[in-house]
Amino acid sequence: MAGFEGTQWATRQMRYQLKDRSFDMLSYDAGVYGVSRSIHYGLFLAFEGIRFYAKKTGDGKTQLNFVNLQKNLHRFRRSMSFNLATAQQDIVPEVIEIEDALIKFFRDPEMHTFASKMADNNAQGYLRPYTVDESLSIGVTFPDNPAFRAVACSYERYLGEPFTGVVTPHLVRAMGINGTGNLKLGVNYLMSVKAVDAAKQWVPGAASALFLDDQPHLSLVDRKVTEWDSSCCLFALTDGTVVKIPESPLILPSVTIGGICAILRDQGINIVEREITYGELIERSRKNEIVAVCSIGTAGILNRAQRIVLTDMKGRTLAEQHADEKHELYKILGDAKTTYWDIFREKAAPPEGVTLNSFIL
Helix, strand or coil, X not given: CCCEECCEECCEEEEEECCCCEEEEEECCCCCCCCCHHHHCCXXXXXXXXXXXXXXXXXXXXXXXXXXXXXXXXXXXXXXXXXXXHHHHHHCCCHHHHHHHHHHHHCCHHHHHHHHHHHHHCCEEEEEEEEEECCCCCCCCCCCCEEEEEEEEEECEECCCCCEEEECCCCXXXXXXXXXXXXXXXXXXXXXXXXXXXXXXHCCCCCEEEEECCCCCCCHHHCEEEEECCCEEEEEECCCEEEECCCECCECCCHHHHHHHHHHHHXXXXXXXXXXXXXXXXXXXXXXXXXXXXXXXXXXXXXXXXXXXXXXXCCCEEEEEECCCCCHHHXXXXXXXXXXXXXHCCCCCCCCCCCEEEEEC
C-alpha cells in the first residue's frame, strides 16, 4: 500500500500513562526506551488512525472536526485492552478519558498553532494514538507501565487512483481464533507489508495486496475474501448493488466504510452485507460483473482499484478484474468519497448513522 505524501508533522506529541492517569507533552520525535517490552517483543503495540479537519469559526477560533470519533476511540480501547492482562483491565481508560486527553493535546499552544495553520491551508489531518510500555524492561510479561501517546500530521495524499492490486492467497494477515484481525495491532501490519512485497514480485507496479481468510486447508475457490493489506473492501457490482463484507474476528470494524455505506444508502444504493468467496470473485471478474473493488480506509477514504490480478498459491494468474469506469456506479463511488470529506468540512450534511464531532480549541 502506498504511503502518505506531503506529510507535515506537528512538533509535539502527548503521553497519557494508564496507572496514574498523568498527562504530559513531549517533543514529536521523543523516543521510547531501548529496553522496553514494546521494542523487544512487540507487546502493548496497538494504534488508531483518525482523520480530522481544522477550520476557523466566524469569530476566528480554531475548530477541530471529526466524523464518528467515538467509533475510533472504542476500537482503540478494545485494542488497548487486548494487550493487557486480565488483572490490568481496570486501568484501561474509558472512551471519554481518551477523548479528553486527545483534545487536551490539541489545546497545547504549539498544537493549537499547528491546527490553525492547517485551517488556513484547508489541509487533511491524521491523528495517530498509539500504545507503548514506558518501562525499562525486557521481561516477557505484560507491560509494567502502559501508556498511550499521540502524534498528528497534515498530508496531501494517500494511495490514490489508479492502482493495481494482487490477491495473495499464500499469506494470512491474522488468525480469527486469536481475535486479532478486528483490532489495529502492530503484529498484523508486518504481514500487510510482506503481502505487498510479494504482490510486487508477481506483478511489478502493484500497490496493494488483497487477503483471503485464514483457512488455507480449504479449496482455493471456497476461501473468503477479507481485507486489503491495510484497508477494508467494498465490491460494486454491475447490477447496481454494493457488497460489504460482514465484520468478524478477521475483519476490522472500519469507521470509514460505515460512513461511505451510509452515504450510498442515502443515495438509494442497495448495500448487501455478505461474504464473498474467492471463487465468486474469480467468476464475476471473468464475466465482467464487477464495477470496481474499493479500498476503504481512514487516510485514503475510498480508492477504486483499476486492476486486480487474481492469483493462485504460487502467484500464477487465474483471472483479472478491471474497473468499469463507464458504469454509473463507478462515478457514484467517487462522489461518495467527496461527500465523506465534505462532511468533515461541513459542506455536506451527515446521513443517518454518521455523526460530526466538533471541538473548539
